[in-house]
Amino acid sequence: MQYNFYTSPPNYRSYVKKLCELKRDFPFLEVSSIGQSVLGREIYAIGIGNMQSITLFAGAFHAQEWLTCSLLIRYLEQLASSYKEKTTVCGFPVNQSLKQRGIVIIPMVNPDGVSIALEGASSAGYLRNFVDSIMQNSNRSWQANARGVDLNHNYNAGYKQLKELERSAGITSPSPRQYGGECAHSEPETRAMLAFLQTRNVETAYAFHSQGEEIFYEYGLNTPAKSIYIAEILSKVSGYTLVKNDGLYSHGGFKDYFIDKFYRPGFTIEIGKGENPLPITNLEKVYNKILEMMLVATVI
Ligand SMILES: [Zn+2]
Known part of the structure; x- marks a missing residue:
């Protein structure tokens, strides 16, 4: 049976293979590495x-949210195909739109984490014993x-x-989740x-x-005025709910920093x-539900 990237969880090997195939089929894709993970895996x-x-x-x-990687590759492949053939997706003229504003997709920011989530501590090289010692029974929480x-x-x-929020939640050292590091930007994946x-x-x-x-x-105060309007449109086309930061999810995130x-x-x-x-079998359902939102988000 022919291997299908979209029917198995995206382990690092199959992910890299898929990127090579996409570059072969769509030579106009600009594939680069923005840096390496702690264990030397590329962040493409x-x-x-x-x-x-x-x-x-x-x-x-x-790490456990690897379905987002599959989803972004699925989207990338559709965009690339439509860009090449000059066809529309849900009425969007992809080729024309991307010539105005391009898109860069970084499908897997945390390749070591995804490897641990899918293959366990044995995938963590010289950090194997360390990962094992803080894993708390199962890699399902990593x-x-x-x-x-x-x-x-x-x-x-x-x-x-x-x-401060971490400390009050009792998180003071490396952990499978929610430990923010010794200082901001301590990790190579963040710095990349x-x-x-x-x-x-x-x-x-x-x-x-x-x-x-x-x-x-x-x-916070630096949120652009237009963010709420964009968010309302995205919500309308997807049925997703608008929410505000809360508790341990209030600070330190990528989108927080960007804003x-x-x-x-x-x-x-x-x-x-x-x-x-979320299981890989959810991919098509999720993709179909938010494809239009992703297209709007790409051009808005
Ligand atoms: Zn998350």
């Missing part, structure tokens, strides 16, 4: 269209990178407040994203997580409903 970025002004989609910050740092709690946006933001003109950024069918759209430092619209999209990890 794939661009299509005008790279002077871009929308950013990034996924798999959290959301962090290989050093037990939650990458969506590691950005310098309200980091001090976040550390920062370097990307600093060198590229990202107009709007979307971080994909699971689950909840929700859209987070604000962070706070760049004064531009940033969003977190929580895909699907159920218990993480």
Whole structure:
């Protein structure tokens, strides 16, 4: 039987293979690495269209949320095919739109975490024993990178407040989830994203997580006025609910940092409903539900 990337969880090997196949089929894709994980896995970025002004989609910050990687690759493949054939998707002239504003997709921000989530501590190389010691019975709860740092709690946006919230929740050391690290930007995966933001003109950024069918759209006083309007449109076309940051999810996230430092619209999209990890069999259902939202998000 022919291997199908969309019917199995995206382990790092199959993910890299899929990117090679996409580059072969669509040579205009700009595939690059923005940096490496703690264990030396590449963090890939794939661009299509005008790279002077871009929308950013990034996924798999959290290990158990690897379905976001499959989803973003699925979207990338459809965009690439439509860009090449000059066809429309849900009425969107993809080729024309991407020539105005391009898109960069970073499907797997946390490749070590996804490997631990799918294959256990044995995938963590020299950190195998460390990962094993903090794993707490099962890799099903693993959301962090290989050093037990939650990458969506590691950005310098309200980091001090976040550390206080962590301490009151009893999280003071590396952990499968919700530990923000010794200091902001302590992790190479975080720094790779920062370097990307600093060198590229990202107009709007979307971080994909699971689950909840929700859209987070604000962070403090630097949230642009237009963010709520964009969020309302995204909600309308997807049926996803608009929500505000709360509790341990209030600070330190990628979209928080993007809004706070760049004064531009940033969003977190929580895909699907159920218990993480959402199964790969949910992919088509989730994709069909939010395809139009992703298209709107790409061009808005
Ligand atoms: Zn998440």
